[in-house]
Amino acid sequence: MRKSTIVVIVLDVLVAICFFLTYGPFSGLRNYLITTAMNTTTHQYLAYIFYSDEKIQSVLAQNYYVEIDEDVDLSQITMKPGDKSTCIDEYDCAILDREEGQTYKIIDIKAGNSSGYLIAVYDPAKVEMIRKEQLGTRYGERIIDMCPRYNASVCINGGGFYDDGIVTTGAPLGYVIDNKQVVWTDGDVNTARGNLIGFTEDNKLLLMSNATANEALEAGVEDAMEFGPFLIVNGKSMEIHGNPNGNAPRTAIAQRKDGIVLFLIIDGYEWNQVGATLKQTVEVLEKYHAYNAANLDGGTSTTLIVENKFYNHQRDDMMAQGGRYVVNGWALVR
DSSP states (O other): OOHHHHHHHHHHHHHHHHHHHHHSSOHHHHHHHHHHHHTSSSOTHHHHHHSOHHHHHHHHHHSEEEOOOOOOOGGGOOOOOOOTTTOOSHHHHHHHOOOTTOOEEEEEEEETTEEEEEEEESOGGGEEEEEOSSTTSSOOEEHHHHHHHTTEEEEEEOOOEEEOSSSEEEEESSOEEETTEEEEOSSOTTTOOEEEEEEETTSOEEEEEEEOHHHHHHTTEEEEEEOOOEEEETTEEOEEESOTTOSBOEEEEEEETTSOEEEEEEOOSBTTBOOBOHHHHHHHHHHTTEEEEEEEOOGGGOOEEETTEEOSOOOHHHHHTTSOEESEEEEEEO
16 A cells, blocks of 8 residues: 555544544533633634634533622731641641741642642732833733842733734733833723722732722722633632633632732643633632632743742743743732
């Protein structure tokens, strides 16, 4: 048998397998392919290669979340962390068991089949937003470059930004408030609305739905960025149906009732792990007693820098360039 004939047979078999997996009885795989592709800004075309717009919209309609319609009650944040003698379960103990003077602790976690890291930051007063110096210019900035500029020991990525699929721009999606100043907005500070994730002057994580920048400033916000959805509000987790947004690397920020801030990073893009669902992300935060929590930009943006070195695993091409160019993030400053 000729080599060319063998190649044709192999290709036919691969096409048949792909066709069967895509259009066959495995609805779970179909849902995974569609929700994961549609969660990206540059790879949605992958869903349209195999499915009609009608089928894609039908799948998305079965995979959705219901945002929490409730204002954050900051009076419940006591800012009084205990110690290992007061912990109530193994996850609480993992956070509260620390050395004297320890400013943060990295805890290995699992979310589905993927690994990740939960960073407990013990002094919320040292959590600050980091950002590209000149927002709106053509390129963003890598977290690994922002981190030393802010003299920070731990840094994660933050909100979204405009991306044409080729060049990551330095233009954030929505508001950025830095040191009580609106340094970026897509519209008027009195009328443009969005989900704002920020810290107040008394170091409490404030999540404001459909808010303007001026409303956030009036509420005492010092630093904030726009993104979401909000995963946990006042100890109540968002309602999730199916697998909206698919599986992906995840970044999230949270605060416990005792004031301890949590940075969550979940890896993906490796042969043995595909990232986490929103539900799996929430479940991790629930275990470690997050009281308020918000989703941040994930996928190839997901970045954890510890002591000026990469701590998580990104896609190979992202690692080769030193991480994705983004616009802002959160950090534990020294």
